[in-house]
Amino acid sequence: MDQFHIFIMQILFLSGITLGSKSFSLNDKDKWAISVARYVIYVLTIQGTKWACTVLYDMYLKRGDLDLKFLKKVNRHQVMLYLGFIGFLVLNEQTVIDGDFSQMLIASLIVKYPVIETKSKTSVNYGVGMACSFFEGYLTHVLPSDGARFVGFEENIRRFESKQGVVFPVKKLFVIVTKSLFSPPDLKQFNKTNREEASSIEACRSLDAIEKDVAGVRNRIYKNTAYKIYRAPRRPVCVAAECATLLHTLYRVTKNRDLYEVLADVNVDDIVSDFTNTLRKIIANSPECRGKCEIIYFDDTDPQLNFADVLLDRIREIEPNFEKIIETAQASG
Structure with missing residues (x-):
């Protein structure tokens, strides 16, 4: 009624x-x-x-x-x-x-x-509910080892390093949360093409696929993509990064408000804030996922911000000696 x-x-x-x-x-x-x-x-x-x-x-x-x-x-x-x-x-x-x-x-x-x-x-508001859904419906499948078919995200990174001859200074999954909710199919779309001197990001290839039986779907495939951050004249930095797909779904919903009247008046900023804060708390409280994932907030509406630099700043914050780690790996390789 x-x-x-x-x-x-x-x-x-x-x-x-x-x-x-x-x-x-x-x-x-x-x-x-x-x-x-x-x-x-x-x-x-x-x-x-x-x-x-x-x-x-x-x-x-x-x-x-x-x-x-x-x-x-x-x-x-x-x-x-x-x-x-x-x-x-x-x-x-x-x-x-x-x-x-x-x-x-x-x-x-x-x-x-x-x-x-x-x-x-x-x-329960939208942001909190989406954070719980993203954690249980996705992160729990790609971060911890299941003790059988999947070795866990960190070991998956190490195997990729061994096969490709590269090094990840931070072996975590970087989940990108944008202010606008927009998630491009390739993170290189965040690059500043009009600034040649700016750092940029390019996709390499996917980590080993994760195959699981989930919710009645046999052999469901999960993949994470490895990227390289290029910043001349220094060596590239490898990172595993992706956007939060649930927020991208909400982005599409907000572009069709006439179809989804119940969400016509939602406050996007509040949803992003609730999603980010809740997801960080859940990850911090999870023994299986703690320390394996970083939530990166990126204001994609600010033309002065460079996405690759935002990632580099977080990598530097987590691992201050990341430059030395890269140089040592290259020398030994």
Whole structure:
């Protein structure tokens, strides 16, 4: 049952209560209209204070400035109602906020408190749910050894090093989370083609394929791609990297908001933040996956940022001596 049908049922319920109680009289229609107008203003004011507090709290958590994107969430019809009823009361020389507003606000907060308690225990937002799904549905299949058919991500890297005569200074899977949610089929699309001096990234080949029986699918194949970061005149740096495919799926959904109405008003920034923070916590708490994966946030909307440099900065942070590791491997090879 959609919201419109529920709304009609509420109107019918209201009509029955009004007629049954005989509380409406044509002789008191002006007084009745003024009361309704004032209560509409009360309800919208309470909704507005909640909305304003949410925006301010979000600014506090992100330590950022006011993001004007929140204006897109404002319901213009409710704003018109609010201003219209205020004008109606003013024209009729009536007070806009009466003494019973504080009582209505208190009653509203009392009613909302149990709902807040329930939601805090049961509600899961999109970002958190997607992080859990990505971890259980993908990372648990490509990172730890299953003790049988798959040797584990780190050993898979070592085998690749041995076969190809290269070295990975950091033997972790780098999962890229972009601000826009966009995930290119090849990470080289993030390269700055207009800056010849900039570091760049190129795909090499895939690591050994991982074959597992999953959810009724026999011999399902998982692959991770090895990339090289080129930064003349120094030697290339090998890294295993890929984007979070679930976020790319959401990116496609956001481009078809008319088809997916339930997600029409989602806040992409919040989803990215929740996904990233939750996934990092899950990995840190998992004995099997801890230390085997790095979540890299990349603001692909910033034209000044170079993706290859972002990866190099994280590699340098994890392994400060990565240059020496590469030089030693090349000398011994």
